[in-house]
Amino acid sequence: MKKYLLFIIGLLLVPFAVNAANANISLEASDTSISNGDSVTVDVDVSSSSNLSYYEYTLNYDESKLKLVRGSDYIVDRANNNSTKKFTNSFKFRALATGTAKVTVQSYAVLDTKDNN
Secondary structure, eight states: OOOEEEEEEEESSOSEEETTEEEEEEEEESOSEEETTOEEEEEEEEEESSOEEEEEEEEEEOTTTEEEEESOSEEEEEOSSTTOOEEEEEEEEEEOSSEEEEEEEEEEEEEETTOOO
């Protein structure tokens, strides 16, 4: 009998506004129900209708149920050009226990190319 971890992704703070643009953070998991010891990949997208120059965010998750095996729970990055409208980062987690676990974005900052936040 396999024991499963129900995997929930979301945002503590849902889509947010950047001056002169709307920016969004979305999370998508490769699977939402995994067995103990299995891995799941979570992609985090930061996107906007305006060009983005900088972003940072902190991931929050239950360390008793999930172990981050690829990536960092704090991300900061800058665009290489002035026409970037989307950033994507991938994180890999391993299930440590059965139950329900959430991965959320706890805090964030985003600047457009005019340094609006």
